[in-house]
Amino acid sequence: MDLEQLRALLAKAERFYQPEREPSIFALGGRGYYENPTTDLLAFFLNPAQVHGLEECFLTALLNCLPNTSMLTPSLRAAPQREVVTHNSNRIDLVLPGDGWDLLLENKIFHGQVNPFADYEAFAQSKLNDGERQLFYAVLSPSGKSVRAAWHGLSYAQFIEAARQQLAQRMLTHPVDKWQVFARDFLLHLENITVEKAMDAKAVNFVIEHLHQINKLTRLKDQVIDALDAKVLDKLDAEVPGYARYTRRHNWKNGPALRYASDNWKTWSDVVLYLSGANSTMMPSVRVYLCDVDETLQEQGRKLFTGNETKVWSEGKNNSILGFSWVLDHFDEEEVLGLIVEKMKLLMTFENGIRAQVGQHTEA
DSSP states (O other): OOHHHHHHHHHHHGGGOOOOOOOOTTTTTOOSOOHHHHHHHHHHHHOTTSTTOOTTHHHHHHHHTSTTOTTSEEEESSOOEEEEEOTTSOEEEEEEEEESEEEEEEEOSSSOSOOOHHHHHHHIIIIIOOSSSEEEEEEEESSOOOSSTTSEEEEHHHHHHHHHHHHHHHHTTSOOOHHHHHHHHHHHHHHHHHHHHHHHHHHHHHHHHTHHHHHHHHHHHHHHHHHHHHHHHHHHHHHSTTOOEEEEEEEETTEEEEEEEETTOSSOOEEEEEOOOSSSSOOOEEEEEEOSOOHHHHHHHHHHHOOTTOEEEEESGGGOEEEEEEEOSSOOHHHHHHHHHHHHHHHHHIIIIIHHHHHHHHHO
16 A cells, blocks of 8 residues: 555545534533433423523424424423323323424434334324324434434434524524523534534444555554654664663654653653644644652753743642643654754753752752
């Protein structure tokens, strides 16, 4: 597999990349998605009489997504009913008793459509509807598909877009309040769940179909990183007096982190080359971590390493680790190697000289 074929594979994979989404308050601190509480919230917002004060925004959006509903009045004669039990002890997710109409809604995200729809219909026709009101059935799901002809398939993407349009119109004439914020966040939560669910299947199919080529690409990446690591070590051996090679490798969120220290140090201080692939243009950074440093050593470390382009921070227990970072706008091997050598020389000075001197002064 040559480089041109690999480039073509990467270009194709771009279509399946899923960017990070804005988190919603409903997802923070949660333990995943549960259909029942989500349907409870949906019922809350679909009820124009609820305390949210959004009136018929959500209900209008839902009806606008269904066929043959243009003449319906977007109001309810009673509150939405949850988990309505049929004669056969089956449960209907949500029943909306409308003004001159009734709607049965099944909410499906992580479960297949194996419901006893015929039982739902028989119960609705005999007990929920008096024969004079129009009766509608809908399945709300990521795909928007329905396995039963009488039940209209509605996608979450379609419903979310319609609800957002209704909320936007309302905001033109009403001041923003907490319920509008909650409603927006609820729609964001639904979008994050359902859109990711829909994309996952396509991404899985792509990866399985091209797994052989992806393995080749992964091996090529590892070979390149190994070669770069060897060059760094050779450079440090040749240009840093007293350096005793010690290296580790970590996989951080957006790429590999190659860590270099001297084997004769007692701390975990090191110089790190972070190859971040977070952006389309790879912007490498060289970092220095000073470990087990008190206030005096931190002050000395700042004097030694801080410059115009330096980002400085503290981390770890009792802020005992002092970090420095220098970010390059593109990858240039000679520039990267030179910067690593420069920082390692300074770190050798800090670990072998300054740390020992501060320790002696403290003991005295």
